Amino acid sequence: MKLKKTTIGVSILTATVLAAGAQAEPKTNMMHQWAQGSEAAAIAKLGEMFEAAGGTWEQTAISGHTSNTLAKLRSDVVAGNAPAAVQLKGPEIAEWNATGATANLDDVAAAEGWDDVVAPELTSVMKPTGSWVAAPMNIHRVNWLYSSPKILNELGLEVPATWDEFNAACDAIIEAGYTCIAHGAADWSDATTFDSVVYGMDADLYRRAFQEADVDAMRSQGMIDAFAQLRKMVGYMDDGINGRSWEQSMTMTMTGEAAFFLMGDWTVASANLAGFKEGEDYLCNQTPVNWGGNGFILNADSVVFFNQNDPDYVEGQKLLASTIMSPEFQVTFNVAKGSIPSRTDVDLSVGGFTQCQQQGLADLKASVDEGTLVRSMAHNMTVLQKYRGAMMEVITEFVADDSITPEEAANQLADAVELQG
Ligand code: BGC
Numbered sequence: 533m534k535l536k537k538t539t540i541g542v543s544i545l546t547a548t549v550l551a552a553g554a555q556a557e558p559k560t561n562m563m564h565q566w567a568q569g570s571e572a573a574a575i576a577k578l579g580e581m582f583e584a585a586g587g588t589w590e591q592t593a594i595s596g597h598t599s600n601t602l603a604k605l606r607s608d609v610v611a612g613n614a615p616a617a618v619q620l621k622g623p624e625i626a627e628w629n630a631t632g633a634t635a636n637l638d639d640v641a642a643a644e645g646w647d648d649v650v651a652p653e654l655t656s657v658m659k660p661t662g663s664w665v666a667a668p669m670n671i672h673r674v675n676w677l678y679s680s681p682k683i684l685n686e687l688g689l690e691v692p693a694t695w696d697e698f699n700a701a702c703d704a705i706i707e708a709g710y711t712c713i714a715h716g717a718a719d720w721s722d723a724t725t726f727d728s729v730v731y732g733m734d735a736d737l738y739r740r741a742f743q744e745a746d747v748d749a750m751r752s753q754g755m756i757d758a759f760a761q762l763r764k765m766v767g768y769m770d771d772g773i774n775g776r777s778w779e780q781s782m783t784m785t786m787t788g789e790a791a792f793f794l795m796g797d798w799t800v801a802s803a804n805l806a807g808f809k810e811g812e813d814y815l816c817n818q819t820p821v822n823w824g825g826n827g828f829i830l831n832a833d834s835v836v837f838f839n840q841n842d843p844d845y846v847e848g849q850k851l852l853a854s855t856i857m858s859p860e861f862q863v864t865f866n867v868a869k870g871s872i873p874s875r876t877d878v879d880l881s882v883g884g885f886t887q888c889q890q891q892g893l894a895d896l897k898a899s900v901d902e903g904t905l906v907r908s909m910a911h912n913m914t915v916l917q918k919y920r921g922a923m924m925e926v927i928t929e930f931v932a933d934d935s936i937t938p939e940e941a942a943n944q945l946a947d948a949v950e951l952q953g
Pocket of ligand 1: 598672
């Protein structure tokens with residue numbers, strides 16, 4: 533019933549928006565990073581819903597990870613060709629908002645009551661100065677450990693809950709002739725793994741180093757220990773990590789070639805698309821934590837709108853924001869994306885959400901209650917891209933070059949951030 537009520541609210545708003553726009557015909561061209569596979573399939577749902585609501589949909593998909601989209605955004609804005617809509621995350625939202633180039637969404641947000649329904653963990657990011665600047669599409673959890681039930685059962689192993697247990701399991705798995713960690717070397721995948729390592733070893737260190745960019749924390753013994761754990765984990769990977777995509781790594785775990793895959797829950801979407809079954813082909817648990825309890829490393833995709841002169845694109849922005857925040861979109865998109873809705877009033881027990889997604893929501897709530905929630909450095913949710921890029925370079929070099937010691941890496945991390953000013 534709740535869903536239905538809000539739906540009517542959205543259609544009324546859409547009608548009002550369109551009427552106010554007189555002759556304008558809502559259009560958009562959304563720039564984003566979801567160029568292929570399950571990600572392209574998920575964003576296609578937004579296009580379909582936008583068109584069903586009367587809009588004309590175009591998209592500009594930038595291959596590669598978020599930094600490529602951010603670079604393209606910057607060059608388009610500099611060239612005087614700011615996108616009507618762009619997937620933008622974390623502190624970059626505040627940064628672009630401060631230039632005055634982004635549209636204010638307060639009218640749509642007030643008419644649709646976003647303040648009452650958007651997950652409170654997201655609002656400070658979407659409202660950097662108190663006004664709505666971004667429409668949140670989802671909440672992704674970064675710290676997932678996907679395991680192969682085939683390998684664990686065969687070797688009589690439990691899913692590891694701490695990093696010591698993880699290392700012991702890997703030793704047994706390697707001994708049995710399997711790859712322990714499925715991994716594809718890319719700066720953001722290496723950083724995704726390191727997010728979980730630092731957080732799981734010391735959540736306070738994670739906050740200081742990755743959320744506050746505190747260089748003393750980066751040089752600390754805790755960070756050296758975290759790099760030492762990462763070094764061990766590189767040894768648990770096979771030789772083929774270069775050039776392997778995250779989907780290919782996922783498949784290694786789902787087909788029982790490798791025991792573990794550390795990755796965010798976009799994995800669930802890709803697994804569904806490939807026909808892998810939760811429980812049979814993979815298990816999902818949080819990545820190990822040495823401190824007990826529930827942890828959640830949060831990532832969220834959101835859309836920001838740059839000011840436009842063409843009234844069709846201005847109308848399109850309102851319609852797109854409204855479509856993104858509709859309960860229908862939140863279900864359809866997030867089922868297809870592996871994430872959980874950014875609205876708190878969506879029932880995940882219906883609509884096709886997997887058990888892993890439902891577990892994600894339960895863990896998010898538990899983590900908030902326990903005060904352990906953090907945002908993801910690897911996924912652009914903490915520091916600006918210039919700092920993230922500098923940190924990722926150090927992490928990825930460390931993965932690629934085993935002559936770099938954990939002490940050196942910890943210092944390089946701090947030096948790299950200091951260099952950015
Ligand atoms: C994005 C997700 C995407 C993932 C893998 C994350 O940073 O937020 O939407 O699925 O990267 O490409």
